[in-house]
Amino acid sequence: MGAPAQISSARAARGIAILELPRSLLAGARAARISSGAVARKLGLVATRHILGGSLHRGLAAKPPCAIAVEGSDISVRSQAIEVISKPTVLVAEKLGEAGLELLRKVANVDCSYNLSPEDLCAKISLCDAVIVRSGTKITREVFEASNGRLKVVGRAGVGIDNVDLQAATEMGCLVVNAPTANTVAAAEHGIALLAALARNVAQANASVKSGKWQRNKFTGVSLVDKTIAVLGFGKVGSEVARRAKGLGMHVIAHDPYAPADRARAIGVELVSFDEALARADFISLHMPLTPATNKIFNDETFAKVKKGVRIVNVARGGVIDENSLVRALNSGIVAQAALDVFTKEPPEKDDKLVQHENVIVTPHLGASTAEAQEGVALEIAEAVVGALQGELAATAVNAPMVPSEVLTELAPYITLAERLGKLAVQLVAGGGGVKDITISYNSARAPDDLDTRLLRAMIVKGLVEPVSDTHINLVNADYIAKQRGLRISEERHPAEGTEAAPLESIEVRIANVESRFSSAMSDSGDVSLAGRIKDGVPHLSQVGSFSIDVSLEGSVILCRQVDQPGMIGKVGGLLGDENVNISFMSVGRTSPRQKAVMAIGVDDEPSKEVLQKIGSISAVEELVFLKL
Numbered sequence: 001m002g003a004p005a006q007i008s009s010a011r012a013a014r015g016i017a018i019l020e021l022p023r024s025l026l027a028g029a030r031a032a033r034i035s036s037g038a039v040a041r042k043l044g045l046v047a048t049r050h051i052l053g054g055s056l057h058r059g060l061a062a063k064p065p066c067a068i069a070v071e072g073s074d075i076s077v078r079s080q081a082i083e084v085i086s087k088p089t090v091l092v093a094e095k096l097g098e099a100g101l102e103l104l105r106k107v108a109n110v111d112c113s114y115n116l117s118p119e120d121l122c123a124k125i126s127l128c129d130a131v132i133v134r135s136g137t138k139i140t141r142e143v144f145e146a147s148n149g150r151l152k153v154v155g156r157a158g159v160g161i162d163n164v165d166l167q168a169a170t171e172m173g174c175l176v177v178n179a180p181t182a183n184t185v186a187a188a189e190h191g192i193a194l195l196a197a198l199a200r201n202v203a204q205a206n207a208s209v210k211s212g213k214w215q216r217n218k219f220t221g222v223s224l225v226d227k228t229i230a231v232l233g234f235g236k237v238g239s240e241v242a243r244r245a246k247g248l249g250m251h252v253i254a255h256d257p258y259a260p261a262d263r264a265r266a267i268g269v270e271l272v273s274f275d276e277a278l279a280r281a282d283f284i285s286l287h288m289p290l291t292p293a294t295n296k297i298f299n300d301e302t303f304a305k306v307k308k309g310v311r312i313v314n315v316a317r318g319g320v321i322d323e324n325s326l327v328r329a330l331n332s333g334i335v336a337q338a339a340l341d342v343f344t345k346e347p348p349e350k351d352d353k354l355v356q357h358e359n360v361i362v363t364p365h366l367g368a369s370t371a372e373a374q375e376g377v378a379l380e381i382a383e384a385v386v387g388a389l390q391g392e393l394a395a396t397a398v399n400a401p402m403v404p405s406e407v408l409t410e411l412a413p414y415i416t417l418a419e420r421l422g423k424l425a426v427q428l429v430a431g432g433g434g435v436k437d438i439t440i441s442y443n444s445a446r447a448p449d450d451l452d453t454r455l456l457r458a459m460i461v462k463g464l465v466e467p468v469s470d471t472h473i474n475l476v477n478a479d480y481i482a483k484q485r486g487l488r489i490s491e492e493r494h495p496a497e498g499t500e501a502a503p504l505e506s507i508e509v510r511i512a513n514v515e516s517r518f519s520s521a522m523s524d525s526g527d528v529s530l531a532g533r534i535k536d537g538v539p540h541l542s543q544v545g546s547f548s549i550d551v552s553l554e555g556s557v558i559l560c561r562q563v564d565q566p567g568m569i570g571k572v573g574g575l576l577g578d579e580n581v582n583i584s585f586m587s588v589g590r591t592s593p594r595q596k597a598v599m600a601i602g603v604d605d606e607p608s609k610e611v612l613q614k615i616g617s618i619s620a621v622e623e624l625v626f627l628k629l
Ligand SMILES: NC(=O)C1=CN([C@@H]2O[C@H](COP(=O)(O)OP(=O)(O)OC[C@H]3O[C@@H](n4cnc5c(N)ncnc54)[C@H](O)[C@@H]3O)[C@@H](O)[C@H]2O)C=CC1
Pocket: 158, 159, 160, 161, 180, 183, 184, 187, 232, 233, 234, 235, 236, 237, 238, 255, 256, 257, 258, 259, 287, 288, 289, 290, 293, 294, 315, 316, 317, 341, 342, 365, 366, 367, 368, 369
């Protein structure tokens, strides 16, 4: 956490305000929290701030500056609005390439502690904002719990995330990112290396010659050309293996329930069913992830379906094979040979039957271990972790919906609007309790499939739940938390007048089956109802119950129902002015002249109870509520 910073000067020139901060203050800082709505918005902070619930500004993180340029002319920032936050701590728990470490060190304190026991990892984790692991470290529920909410990002420097408890990460709002592309070729090359080594008994022959023997007949192998290889899991690695196997003159078939047919066609691979792949293959190469569905997918039943004498290569995960079944299949000759890079338990026991089997060759999980892949992976994961710490939605997020950066930029003001509507709506519910049925209406001139509402929904949940709980909510866990709290959220799309340039005309939040502290917030259908829109880039409250109003959602809001009559604005404004409460906006929504009206007053500061009471006792005022943003 940081301390409020003093701004040495703020000057505006040609629409750019420069806020100068003492350099000493920012030395070692990773970011500055800008809590003034106007400035935050103009810095584009709002989008980042809300995604991880953090408060980071990406421009600052890379190179702590002594000045922040803010676009716009109407900027006034108080010094308390800026808070400097110290560097995050990233624990690198397994060896990572130097380029990645260098990148991390620019923005974080990097603690490289390898080979930690689970206990030591749990002891350390509460001091870390992020942790980077490879396949050798398990990030279990216990680790997340031990972090006491500080751990915000888990970076998996590689593809497989079966060593991370994703459910626990999601529940705790911790983003998991991986590095899915940089080791693809390395893994595929290792698969091909094992395939060739297997077919020609390279490992056994090597050991034999080194032990002083010369056994040429014993190690006669089999040819690859014209043989059929079944690639199971036709994703990134599987496709690269298929391409290379084609080059070796093999006939390649593949099974993958989710593989696009055009990719298979482009490589000249025949997509077949699982059973057909088993029945036809001379070689089987495994490239599917370890999931509950693929766990022990190779078992006695599966081996009963393979062509006798099949050879198996596994550079995916040990857990996709029932290792006892494989030993049986090897002993009976159903499987002639196996080449394994991965094991259910790593490292396997010394006397492991599979490892020691004469027809099995093994490597210690080396698929991703080339110099090139490790540099690439290190950079890929470091970029993802740094981005995530800065509140960006990592493109390689594993447990959060991916939102392209263009969409994020476009939705940024609506993200703020959504959270604020949620925050206001829950304050309008009497007692704040009983909130269960929420309807969100998106009014948009765009085609229904042209609006990604996941982020908006998450932010509404954040706004609704955070003020009444100690749970930290972000895009990662919003849906989970909503479900856990029994919130039933329905989303509606309504075509709106307007241009397609703006993603949305307005957002309405309705809460059904509750009483309100401000009866005018009840819609005709009996729901607490609020709507807002973006005006000149700023979130505005545009409707309360059935009253149309227009108040900028930057500070807090006083809503006041009155009998419409002259002089009300002056009276209320006078009372607030006497208390030095700055009014940022005022708007009156009426059903018809001199009937009921709702006055919405945007205020920068929280008025005292006394002044609210005085406003409430103005004879024309029928009800009043103060809503904090
Ligand atoms: N040995 C090593 O060092 C390395 C191992 N790996 C392992 O290889 C796996 C694959 O990596 P990528 O190709 O990069 O991932 P990927 O996600 O691009 O491909 C995985 C493919 O498996 C498919 N799949 C899922 N369930 C399946 C099933 N039941 N049957 C057949 N296919 C299924 C998916 O549709 C997907 O196309 C990783 O999950 C990881 O476990 C990856 C890199 C290095």
